[in-house]
Amino acid sequence: MFSLSLGEGARLGPLEIWHAEEFAGHLDRARDHIRPWVGPSFVTDDVDGARATLKRYAERQAEDGSRLYGIRRDGVLVGGVMFTDFHATSGSCEIGCWLEPSAEGLGLVTRACSALLDWAFTSRGLHRAEWHCRADNDRSSAVARRLGMTLEGVRREAWPYEGVRHDKQLWAVLASEWRAPEQ
Template sequence: MFTYKIDDLSYLSLLEIQDADKLYKLINRNREHIGEWLKFPSMTLKVEDSQAFIERTRISYAKEEGYWLGIWNEDQLVGSIGYLYIDKENKKTEIGYWLGKEYEGKGLITKSVIELINHAFDKYKLNKIEIGAATENRRSRAIPEKLGFKQEGELRDYEYIQGRNLNRIIYGLKASEWRSK
């Protein structure tokens, strides 16, 4: 198992099958909070759903097609972050993330995104990273805005979640922009 240290109390690591119960409980405890903006809580109905997700992400990791990591703080699983895909041909990826409500405000997502940005540009030699967030999800949108991503557009009615259509803002960051900071 590999880990990326993000501060003295926190790290990122590839999720393992034995993490499925912790992952499920975190999602279940935050179902309404996360489900306001993301679809996966409505599809995570039992521990086996979390196990299947972890198995899929480990296969994607092995193929270098994208993967999800657990965000750990004081040895507690507090959220997840990952590359939705890794497009080697076009040299780009998209980062997604979520955090349990009780762990917000500690800078964990910002620090985690920085780790994935550096990894994408340094290890995978990608040229561009995208982040998408629901237009009304100000907390999620604040991350790419703070890190220098450029707003590239808005996709109308991108997703249908909890009985409403959500627009999505797409942010982009090029390697040259990140390195010039």
């Protein structure tokens, strides 16, 4: 119903429980690509799993917590962005993202995350937004850098994946530093 243009024929819009089949179909296209880089509970295998993720976010959003949004290109769900954490009282949030391979390289996630940061800082008055990624996730850290975030530190061997513990980077931007990247 309501959506925001991201250019390149893409729009940022709601991703809710009733989108479970659409989300599951998208995950079939994205699963192998995102699995090493996102939390394991996000990478589900069927419609029930997809619905459980959407329900979890809907319940948290109802309490003014985490939120999830879809990126659709020419009407097809190709990825999304989320507030993985959102704490109005302490003024901090964490954002995350994912894309299926066909939608990479267009700037969609940078623009979608800019919209989230604008809302968090301008409409909600938050103070700080974080970005957590595996230290070897170059495309993810490039988004954080493009958003003007600062690498604040590395949590050593904090990201277990298939028996190997990877370092995890913590990036952040403050409200006083926030300026949306040039389109």
